[in-house]
Amino acid sequence: MTLETLIRQAKPNYIRGDAEQAEQIILENVRRLTAGQADVERGSEVFSSKQGIKRLTRGKSWRSALIIAACVSVIGLGAVASGFVVPTMASALSHLPIVGGLFSQKGDAGLKAASSQGLVSEAAASDTHKGVTFSISDVVYDGARISMVLTRTSEDGKNEPLDKWTKAYFHERSASRSESETNAGLLQFWADQQKLNVGWSLASDIGYHHSAILTIEPDPVNLESFHLPDEFQLAIQIRDSKLKQDFKLDLPVKKIAAEKVIVLSESDIKSTTQFDMTVKRIELTPITLRADIALTAKEGSEGETIKEIGDSLQYEIWNERGEMAQAMGYRGSEIGDSDYVRSLMFEPFTEIPQSIIIKPYTWDGKNKVYLPELETVLFVK
Structure with missing residues (x-):
C-alpha cells in the first residue's frame, strides 16, 4: 500500500468544511517531499564513544520528518488539535517515519517495545548557532540506559548526514595538540x-541521515556514575568542529x-584455576537486559593477564x-x-523470565567453547 493511499484512507470524517482541500494539500506535500526517494536496505553501523561496542542492524531508510510536518500542519487544525485520532488515522501515521519516534523505525527490540508501550517521553530541547540546530526529541530512561533521538539540521536545508559531523570532530582532535583544545569530547x-x-553510542545510519539514536550507557569502571535519581535534568554539550562551536541542550529525564x-x-x-567470576548485577526492564560481570585474577596464577582473559570471554544469556x-x-x-569488569546490553525477553x-x-x-564451570543461574523473584 502506498503512502498516498494510507493518507487517503486515514482522513478523519469529522474534519468539516475544507477536508478535501486539506487532503490535497497533504498529498501534494508528500509527493513533493518524497519525490525521487526510494527505500533502500542498508546496514546500520553503531558509532561508539569507546572501543569494544559495535553492532550492525538492518532497516529501510526513513523519509524526511517534513512529511509529518506537512501532514500535521494541516490535520492539526482538525483531528490533532481536537485531541482525537481515529483508528485509521493512527494506523496510517504509525506507518510514516518519525511518528512514534525513530525508536519504532530504527531502534532495537527494546526501544521498539518502549515506543509501542508508551514509555517514551517527548522532549523539545534545541540549540542553534550559525544556522545549524542540534535538537533532542523522544527520550526514554529505564535505569540501564538513556536513549534519545539526536538531530542536526541546517537552515540551508542540506541537513548533512551525522557522520560528517563526527568525522569533523576527530579531524579537529587529531590536528590539535591536546584533547583540551577540543573541549574534551564530542559529547x-x-x-x-x-x-x-x-559511554555513549550513535545508531541508525549516521552515514545517510541527519538523525540518530543517541544512547548513554554506564562505564563499567564507573558504574556508580549511572546511579541516577528517578527524575533529573540532563545537560548535553555537543561539539561541532565544522563550526568551531559548542551547543548546549537541557532536558528533563524521568525513569x-x-x-x-x-x-x-x-x-x-x-572459579577457574586462573580467575574468579561474579555476576555483580542483572537488570531487567521492558527496554533492556543488562548484566555487569567482574573477573578477579587469582594470586600466583600464570599465563594470560586478566585483561587478556576479560577481552576474550564472551557471554550468552538464556531463560x-x-x-x-x-x-x-x-x-x-x-x-x-x-x-576486570564488563557491562553487557541485551534485548529484553518478550516475557519476564523465571x-x-x-x-x-x-x-x-x-567454534564456541563453553565454560560450564562458570555457568551462573539467577532466579527472578
Missing part, C-alpha cells in the same frame, strides 16, 4: 549539574515506573524456556592488574 553529559563519566524494573543482586563466585537474549553490545575494562542463565564461552577458531 559530554551532566545530571543535575554533576558530570557523568559514561520508567519502578514496578517495570527487576534487579538481581550479586551471584555466587564461580528457562531455552530462549537466548540477543546481544546489543558491551563495554569492558581492567581495573589495576588483577580485576530464571536467567549466563553462559560464558571463548572461541577456538570458528
Whole structure:
C-alpha cells in the first residue's frame, strides 16, 4: 500500500468544511517531499564513544520528518488539535517515519517495545548557532540506559548526514595538540549539574541521515556514575568542529515506573584455576537486559593477564524456556592488574523470565567453547 493511499484512507470524517482541500494539500506535500526517494536496505553501523561496542542492524531508510510536518500542519487544525485520532488515522501515521519516534523505525527490540508501550517521553530541547540546530526529541530512561533521538539540521536545508559531523570532530582532535583544545569530547553529559563519566553510542545510519539514536550507557569502571535519581535534568554539550562551536541542550529525564524494573543482586563466585567470576548485577526492564560481570585474577596464577582473559570471554544469556537474549553490545575494562569488569546490553525477553542463565564461552577458531564451570543461574523473584 502506498503512502498516498494510507493518507487517503486515514482522513478523519469529522474534519468539516475544507477536508478535501486539506487532503490535497497533504498529498501534494508528500509527493513533493518524497519525490525521487526510494527505500533502500542498508546496514546500520553503531558509532561508539569507546572501543569494544559495535553492532550492525538492518532497516529501510526513513523519509524526511517534513512529511509529518506537512501532514500535521494541516490535520492539526482538525483531528490533532481536537485531541482525537481515529483508528485509521493512527494506523496510517504509525506507518510514516518519525511518528512514534525513530525508536519504532530504527531502534532495537527494546526501544521498539518502549515506543509501542508508551514509555517514551517527548522532549523539545534545541540549540542553534550559525544556522545549524542540534535538537533532542523522544527520550526514554529505564535505569540501564538513556536513549534519545539526536538531530542536526541546517537552515540551508542540506541537513548533512551525522557522520560528517563526527568525522569533523576527530579531524579537529587529531590536528590539535591536546584533547583540551577540543573541549574534551564530542559529547559530554551532566545530571543535575554533576558530570557523568559514561559511554555513549550513535545508531541508525549516521552515514545517510541527519538523525540518530543517541544512547548513554554506564562505564563499567564507573558504574556508580549511572546511579541516577528517578527524575533529573540532563545537560548535553555537543561539539561541532565544522563550526568551531559548542551547543548546549537541557532536558528533563524521568525513569520508567519502578514496578517495570527487576534487579538481581550479586551471584555466587564461580572459579577457574586462573580467575574468579561474579555476576555483580542483572537488570531487567521492558527496554533492556543488562548484566555487569567482574573477573578477579587469582594470586600466583600464570599465563594470560586478566585483561587478556576479560577481552576474550564472551557471554550468552538464556531463560528457562531455552530462549537466548540477543546481544546489543558491551563495554569492558581492567581495573589495576588483577580485576576486570564488563557491562553487557541485551534485548529484553518478550516475557519476564523465571530464571536467567549466563553462559560464558571463548572461541577456538570458528567454534564456541563453553565454560560450564562458570555457568551462573539467577532466579527472578
